Amino acid sequence: MTALTMPTRPGHDARLRAVPWRRMAWVTWRQHRAALAGVAVFLGALAVYLWLTGLQIHHAYATACHPASSLACTINFTGRYGPTAIVVSIFLQAVPALIGAFAGAPVLAREMETGTFRFAWTQGFGRWRWTLAKLVLLAVVVAAAAAAFSVLYSWFSQPFFAAGYTIPFATRVFDLGEVAFAAWTLAAFAIGALAGMLIRRTVPAIAATLAVYAALASATALYLRQHYMTPLHTSKLNLPGSAWLVSQWYTKGGKFAFGAHGFQLVHAVSQLCPPRIGTSGLSPAQCLTQHGYTAWTSYQPGSRFWPFQWIEGGWLLALSVLLIAATVWLVRRRAA
Amino acid sequence: MTMNIIETSGLGKRYGSTWALRECTLAIPAGHVAALVGPNGAGKTTLLNLAVGLAEPSAGGVTVLGDKPAGSPAALDGIAFVAQDTPLYKNLSAADMLHLTRNLNRRFDQPYAETRLAELGIPLNRRAGKLSGGQQAQLALTLALARRPRLLVLDEPVAMLDPIARHDFMATVLTAMADDGVSVVLSSHVLAELERVADYLILLSRGRVQVAGEVAGLLASHRMLTGPTTEADKYAERPVVHVQRGGAQTHLLVRATADDPVPPGWEAHPVDLEELAMAYLREPGAGALPGPSRGRGTQPSEVTR
Numbered sequence: 001m002t003a004l005t006m007p008t009r010p011g012h013d014a015r016l017r018a019v020p021w022r023r024m025a026w027v028t029w030r031q032h033r034a035a036l037a038g039v040a041v042f043l044g045a046l047a048v049y050l051w052l053t054g055l056q057i058h059h060a061y062a063t064a065c066h067p068a069s070s071l072a073c074t075i076n077f078t079g080r081y082g083p084t085a086i087v088v089s090i091f092l093q094a095v096p097a098l099i100g101a102f103a104g105a106p107v108l109a110r111e112m113e114t115g116t117f118r119f120a121w122t123q124g125f126g127r128w129r130w131t132l133a134k135l136v137l138l139a140v141v142v143a144a145a146a147a148a149f150s151v152l153y154s155w156f157s158q159p160f161f162a163a164g165y166t167i168p169f170a171t172r173v174f175d176l177g178e179v180a181f182a183a184w185t186l187a188a189f190a191i192g193a194l195a196g197m198l199i200r201r202t203v204p205a206i207a208a209t210l211a212v213y214a215a216l217a218s219a220t221a222l223y224l225r226q227h228y229m230t231p232l233h234t235s236k237l238n239l240p241g242s243a244w245l246v247s248q249w250y251t252k253g254g255k256f257a258f259g260a261h262g263f264q265l266v267h268a269v270s271q272l273c274p275p276r277i278g279t280s281g282l283s284p285a286q287c288l289t290q291h292g293y294t295a296w297t298s299y300q301p302g303s304r305f306w307p308f309q310w311i312e313g314g315w316l317l318a319l320s321v322l323l324i325a326a327t328v329w330l331v332r333r334r335a336a
Numbered sequence: 337m338t339m340n341i342i343e344t345s346g347l348g349k350r351y352g353s354t355w356a357l358r359e360c361t362l363a364i365p366a367g368h369v370a371a372l373v374g375p376n377g378a379g380k381t382t383l384l385n386l387a388v389g390l391a392e393p394s395a396g397g398v399t400v401l402g403d404k405p406a407g408s409p410a411a412l413d414g415i416a417f418v419a420q421d422t423p424l425y426k427n428l429s430a431a432d433m434l435h436l437t438r439n440l441n442r443r444f445d446q447p448y449a450e451t452r453l454a455e456l457g458i459p460l461n462r463r464a465g466k467l468s469g470g471q472q473a474q475l476a477l478t479l480a481l482a483r484r485p486r487l488l489v490l491d492e493p494v495a496m497l498d499p500i501a502r503h504d505f506m507a508t509v510l511t512a513m514a515d516d517g518v519s520v521v522l523s524s525h526v527l528a529e530l531e532r533v534a535d536y537l538i539l540l541s542r543g544r545v546q547v548a549g550e551v552a553g554l555l556a557s558h559r560m561l562t563g564p565t566t567e568a569d570k571y572a573e574r575p576v577v578h579v580q581r582g583g584a585q586t587h588l589l590v591r592a593t594a595d596d597p598v599p600p601g602w603e604a605h606p607v608d609l610e611e612l613a614m615a616y617l618r619e620p621g622a623g624a625l626p627g628p629s630r631g632r633g634t635q636p637s638e639v640t641r
Binding site: 017122 | 388389390392409410412413415416417419420421423424425426427428432435436437439440441442443476483
């Protein structure tokens with residue numbers, strides 16, 4: 001066989017124009033439409049339930065809660081629908097994690113598992129561009145779906161806020177807010193994508209995503225969120241109803257005495273106001289106030305709800321960008 | 337003057353503490369069907385992964401299509417790779433696979449791809465996962481060729497195929513080679529099929545290049561000598577590659593041309609590619625690296641480990 005000289009083709013020089021980004025839209029859709037349809041069906045079913053239940057809730061609130069403090073409101077509205085609202089809000093906590101795990105983790109894990117990355121990454125598009133385009137498109141779609149869903153949820157839960165049954169800052173509803181819910185879904189997706197790239201197997205990557213998400217969401221709710229802005233302090237006992245109580249403690253003579261919970265307080269009360277038979281007794285707070293203690297409360301006022309939503313949304317967005325960038329970097333340098 | 341379609345210098349790849357490929361220096365000229373042959377674990381897949389940019393070298397370097405770094409946009413544009421077991425998206429139809437590949441590349445010859453699939457009897461609406469093994473391999477090959485690459489890299493393309501599918505697959509490769517002048521580099525541990533298709537041979541053993549050169553030149557420079565076993569040791573000074581001792585007769589595969597004198601009482605036969613490859617594979621210490629490569633002479637050079 002004779003050695004052939006390669007025919008020169010136009011465009012084979014260094015000034016090669018890259019394959020346009022927009023081509024990834026079709027590719028992403030065709031490859032992940034099943035996952036996206038799954039997300040749509042899942043959120044859609046939940047939305048139908050929220051809508052139907054929400055109509056009853058709004059009706060009950062409108063008929064029974066004039067004023068919200070009335071006994072009728074307590075019986076026919078909060079008594080009847082409060083437990084439902086609690087169950088719904090607890091269940092919805094898992095939704096971003098589920099979307100992130102089932103839509104995010106397989107994106108790269110499945111390519112690794114089935115070997116198709118050898119096909120995808122040797123096409124002209126280039127592997128890091130392929131990864132970036134795919135992840136950004138999917139991330140935007142799932143975050144937008146979550147945002148739309150959270151608007152419906154805020155309509156659903158609005159009567160409970162109006163009746164003072166729940167405050168918007170409550171742990172189980174804050175991250176269902178319009179900004180936070182989309183941001184948590186985005187973060188879960190980004191965690192899933194990175195886990196898939198690191199673990200390279202779909203099922204373990206899904207499990208890891210759920211675990212990491214649960215840890216991050218719990219740590220945020222328990223330790224982090226209250227520090228977004230410096231809490232306000234007051235010695236007044238009647239806080240506005242929408243305030244989020246962060247902590248309480250007692251002082252005496254301008255010095256810290258003890259926290260509002262714990263052994264020291266119980267001990268002090270039993271010393272100062274020993275229980276006597278036949279008297280109704282004082283509450284611990286009344287007892288301590290009589291003996292010169294001052295009760296202090298630190299709290300986040302309800303007016304900070306939206307700043308807190310944006311702060312949480314902001315750092316989750318930054319985290320997601322970082323995680324997606326890390327995933328793309330791993331794809332770029334990974335040795336097959 | 338032909339360019340080198342794959343050129344490596346001191347190329348090495350380490351996974352953990354194990355070298356899958358080391359000190360690999362070779363130049364595969366354009367215009368060949370080059371066969372990369374070696375036992376399992378010899379480093380064939382590693383070398384191909386490095387050439388197509390899927391893996392990063394631990395040592396040395398690799399360029400493709402003349403002087404382009406492996407994995408660069410220009411390299412990806414000009415090289416089509418069909419990986420081992422021909423991975424495809426199993427839940428996509430053949431038509432979707434075409435559309436997907438078209439979207440991911442600057443060039444895609446849709447009429448060629450559709451014509452080929454029609455000839456092969458592969459329905460466009462059939463999902464890739466529902467196709468037979470041979471059809472999946474043909475679909476993967478069609479996707480690769482429709483990109484109009486200058487280099488087609490095939491990793492163990494026929495290992496999983498039955499003889500008929502294997503024949504059809506290689507026929508497609510040879511047709512593309514003849515029609516478009518696409519260069520082909522394929523790895524295989526199936527020696528039987530190579531004689532018909534390969535005109536350039538690279539033997540890899542234990543992560544090192546043992547033999548590299550044009551098949552015609554390699555066959556012309558090797559002879560099988562057959563003679564009495566009692567005299568076999570007299571030829572130790574000759575460049576013997578492999579000794580196969582029988583009861584009365586011994587076969588020596590030696591480096592010699594047809595013009596070299598044959599000792600009295602011995603017979604010389606030409607060797608075929610399979611015999612040659614087998615002889616070297618049985619003697620991982622032997623080596624021959626003739627053939628065109630950068631700046632070096634064309635004389636065979638001995639490699640001793």
